[in-house]
Amino acid sequence: MAASKTYDLDIEDVEYLRHGDQPLLARLFKPRGKGPFPLIVDLHGGAWNLGDRLMDTPINEPLAKSGVVVAALDFRMPPVAPYPASLADINYAIRWLKTRASTWGSLPELVGVLGSSSGAHQAMLLGMRPHDPRYSALPLPAGAPTVDARVNCVVLCWPVIDPLARYNYAKKVKAGGKPYPELIDAVLPLHDKYWQSEAAMAEGNPVLALERGEQVALPPVLYIQGTNDIAHPRVDLDRFVANYRKAGGRVDLQLYEGEAEGFVIRKPSSPASGQAMEKIVTFVHQQVR
Numbered sequence: 001m002a003a004s005k006t007y008d009l010d011i012e013d014v015e016y017l018r019h020g021d022q023p024l025l026a027r028l029f030k031p032r033g034k035g036p037f038p039l040i041v042d043l044h045g046g047a048w049n050l051g052d053r054l055m056d057t058p059i060n061e062p063l064a065k066s067g068v069v070v071a072a073l074d075f076r077m078p079p080v081a082p083y084p085a086s087l088a089d090i091n092y093a094i095r096w097l098k099t100r101a102s103t104w105g106s107l108p109e110l111v112g113v114l115g116s117s118s119g120a121h122q123a124m125l126l127g128m129r130p131h132d133p134r135y136s137a138l139p140l141p142a143g144a145p146t147v148d149a150r151v152n153c154v155v156l157c158w159p160v161i162d163p164l165a166r167y168n169y170a171k172k173v174k175a176g177g178k179p180y181p182e183l184i185d186a187v188l189p190l191h192d193k194y195w196q197s198e199a200a201m202a203e204g205n206p207v208l209a210l211e212r213g214e215q216v217a218l219p220p221v222l223y224i225q226g227t228n229d230i231a232h233p234r235v236d237l238d239r240f241v242a243n244y245r246k247a248g249g250r251v252d253l254q255l256y257e258g259e260a261e262g263f264v265i266r267k268p269s270s271p272a273s274g275q276a277m278e279k280i281v282t283f284v285h286q287q288v289r
Contacts, residue, residue, distance in 0.1 A: 007031035027072040029064035035105030038288035042072040045117025048194035058268035066281045078193040091135040098147040112153040120159030127154040128216035153287035162236040164201035210243035218249030222283040226259025
């Protein structure tokens with residue numbers, strides 16, 4: 001059941017990892033209270049190339065005020081590094097945050113992950129593959145407690161759940177000639193910059209991983225999407241939900257009639273966004289306790 005109390009917050013940026021002279025920051029939203037609170041790791045969208053830890057603040061602030069520590073991450077993106085570098089950063093961050101969870105009123109066993117768009121894709125991929133040696137390649141500092149990157153739940157906000165299918169969809173729409181949404185021209189080069197190849201899009205792919213019969217972790221999933229979302233094809237959603245449930249996983253699918261991509265972030269005061277936030281808050285407090 002969702003927490004009924006509203007908490008005041010302390011907000012700060014902390015460095016969780018450094019590559020050479022480049023720090024990676026996490027924005028922490030910390031409820032003022034005793035806890036122990038759930039800890040949610042937030043992964044921003046931007047087609048794997050754009051955005052930063054501030055993008056999902058319209059989701060992270062109300063979630064934190066319900067009594068959840070939220071850590072919104074920056075991670076490596078092109079042109080600095082393509083796939084799978086961001087997954088290595090995020091896997092490291094999950095483990096690093098677990099080692100410090102008690103400092104912020106949480107516990108290492110109370111961790112989940114949330115993402116929007118391409119961030120939601122990465123959230124699901126990490127939720128399914130917490131021990132992938134490529135993703136867990138960055139060691140924690142010497143003397144750190146032994147923890148892994150398993151999570152209690154995954155919240156998907158309009159994910160690019162099948163990168164290869166979305167890429168092919170965009171190519172097909174473009175080949176049909178204009179008029180087509182401006183989004184199509186933006187999506188294709190960003191896929192290419194991050195993934196480098198269609199083979200990589202197929203490999204780092206939650207839908208195809210399930211269809212290939214990979215042995216994956218199956219944390220409970222909340223899946224949020226608007227019915228007018230043209231950036232995240234509905235057919236890919238349906239394939240993922242069917243295959244995840246077939247594999248034995250739980251998916252709580254919440255569709256919002258008439259809403260487009262990113263509606264909770266773009267229109268946070270709308271009734272649909274309010275309903276989606278209630279679902280997120282309730283789901284997190286049910287699954288991470």
